[in-house]
Amino acid sequence: MKRSRSISPAVAILVAEALAFVVVLASLPGQTFAGKTSAFVRKDEKAVDMPLDSDVFRVPPGYNAPQQVHITQGDCDGLAVIVSWVTPDEPGSSLVLYGTSENDLILSANGKVEQYRYYNYTSGYIHHCTIRNLKYDTVYYYAVGVDQTLRKFWFTTPPEVGPDVPYTFGLIGDLGQSFDSNNTLTHYELNPRKGKTVLFVGDLSYADNYLNHDNVRWDTWGRFIERCAAYQPWIWTAGNHEIDFAPDIGETEPFKPYKHRFHVPYTASGSTAALWYSIKRASAYIIVLSSYSAYGKYTPQFKWLEAELPKVNRSQTPWLIVLMHSPWYNSYNYHYMEGETMRVMYEPWFVNYKVDVVFAGHVHAYERSERISNVAYNIVNGQCSPVPDQSAPVYITIGDGGNQEGLATNMTEPQPNYSAFREASFGHAIFDIKNRTHAYYSWHRNEDGYAVEADKMWFTNRFWHPTEESSAYVMHSLH
Numbered sequence: 387m388k389r390s391r392s393i394s395p396a397v398a399i400l401v402a403e404a405l406a407f408v409v410v411l412a413s414l415p416g417q418t419f420a421g422k423t424s425a426f427v428r429k430d431e432k433a434v435d436m437p438l439d440s441d442v443f444r445v446p447p448g449y450n451a452p453q454q455v456h457i458t459q460g461d462c463d464g465l466a467v468i469v470s471w472v473t474p475d476e477p478g479s480s481l482v483l484y485g486t487s488e489n490d491l492i493l494s495a496n497g498k499v500e501q502y503r504y505y506n507y508t509s510g511y512i513h514h515c516t517i518r519n520l521k522y523d524t525v526y527y528y529a530v531g532v533d534q535t536l537r538k539f540w541f542t543t544p545p546e547v548g549p550d551v552p553y554t555f556g557l558i559g560d561l562g563q564s565f566d567s568n569n570t571l572t573h574y575e576l577n578p579r580k581g582k583t584v585l586f587v588g589d590l591s592y593a594d595n596y597l598n599h600d601n602v603r604w605d606t607w608g609r610f611i612e613r614c615a616a617y618q619p620w621i622w623t624a625g626n627h628e629i630d631f632a633p634d635i636g637e638t639e640p641f642k643p644y645k646h647r648f649h650v651p652y653t654a655s656g657s658t659a660a661l662w663y664s665i666k667r668a669s670a671y672i673i674v675l676s677s678y679s680a681y682g683k684y685t686p687q688f689k690w691l692e693a694e695l696p697k698v699n700r701s702q703t704p705w706l707i708v709l710m711h712s713p714w715y716n717s718y719n720y721h722y723m724e725g726e727t728m729r730v731m732y733e734p735w736f737v738n739y740k741v742d743v744v745f746a747g748h749v750h751a752y753e754r755s756e757r758i759s760n761v762a763y764n765i766v767n768g769q770c771s772p773v774p775d776q777s778a779p780v781y782i783t784i785g786d787g788g789n790q791e792g793l794a795t796n797m798t799e800p801q802p803n804y805s806a807f808r809e810a811s812f813g814h815a816i817f818d819i820k821n822r823t824h825a826y827y828s829w830h831r832n833e834d835g836y837a838v839e840a841d842k843m844w845f846t847n848r849f850w851h852p853t854e855e856s857s858a859y860v861m862h863s864l865h
């Protein structure tokens with residue numbers, strides 16, 4: 387007969403106390419990381435695309451009326467804007483009328499019109515017009531279309547580039563066109579601290595999930611975002627859903643629909659491709675990279691980034707922000723390590739040049755990292771774990787726009803040390819630059835009221851004020 391292996395009550399109490407002590411230690415602010423997996427559990431519902439006859443996809447009235455109007459920065463410094471739109475029936479006019487007085491658009495610029503085919507789909511007439519020599523920090527009104535279908539919008543140019551210029555960016559990724567996508571955009575628009583420019587981290591329409599990549603869903607997406615993107619610039623990053631590579635239906639030109647529809651000012655930063663480029667805006671220097679273009683040594687993207695980073699003058703633009711689609715640090719069991727090869731190539735540069743923050747998407751959830759790096763590994767030394775590094779960026783995954791593929795809910799357990807906060811909910815974020823030393827960052831989940839911050843952190847600039855901002859400190863001090 388076996389003896390049962392019971393422990394005495396006294397020993398049980400000792401074990402419980404020891405465990406409690408370990409838990410308390412782990413939750414103390416200070417040297418050790420204490421990553422947080424949010425206790426908030428979102429009701430698990432499949433995100434469903436809005437039907438074609440949804441009001442948010444409404445075609446503007448009138449023959450050949452311009453639709454899918456959106457703007458982006460058109461040069462390095464923010465004194466130019468690219469206005470893009472589609473006319474469905476005939477080319478029409480590529481003219482943009484603009485001015486600082488709503489009823490007196492005395493200036494004009496002429497753009498170009500293009501069209502593309504994708505399998506059995508033929509696009510509308512896609513117009514792109516760059517308006518230049520604008521004044522800083524000024525409201526401009528602009529109009530596209532002709533006669534009775536003239537449509538008017540407005541935007542505000544950024545303040546002049548400078549080190550202490552406050553500016554607020556919104557962050558949205560992997561948006562798609564589901565009911566949840568609509569919630570995300572609405573929450574962004576109604577956030578009392580709404581950004582002045584959207585940094586979009588890739589995966590736009592998800593049209594490629596439809597049969598033959600039905601490009602009609604690119605058009606609906608363009609109409610969906612117009613309510614925001616016609617009034618403030620969206621800075622574009624390409625994701626995997628922009629590749630649209632489908633040799634089975636004869637479509638072998640990667641990024642074809644994306645490149646026709648979303649022009650960016652890549653030549654202004656010396657880039658040779660629309661998929662990687664940089665802009666300056668207020669006090670920020672924003673570098674956009676392509677996770678799905680060659681980035682190995684000697685490739686165009688590598689050569690460009692190698693020459694680009696030394697150009698960043700932190701006395702002019704203190705905040706160095708990088709956008710990419712596939713995250714380097716991600717502790718969800720989705721797309722795990724897909725960003726690894728790019729990390730191996732570029733992470734030493736990011737640490738050397740003290741990038742403040744890297745925003746990525748791809749994983750349909752939210753996560754914020756500690757400041758960590760993983761650059762010591764050289765195959766033979768075995769040093770292959772991320773370590774705290776105050777010269778390293780914070781990595782934020784914001785692929786939680788709400789697309790039809792649903793949420794990534796399955797996480798690596800236990801939470802790795804490099805992960806500071808993670809939650810599987812849809813939402814958006816705000817990066818609010820105050821001056822050269824401080825920026826306030828917040829993440830907003832769709833389930834909350836518009837002003838609620840589900841995650842937050844004070845960033846201190848890595849060049850001007852590189853103090854430690856451990857998440858434990860942040861979580862304890864701000865609550």
Ligand SMILES: [Fe+2]
Nearest residue numbers: 589625626748
């Ligand atoms: Fe993606």
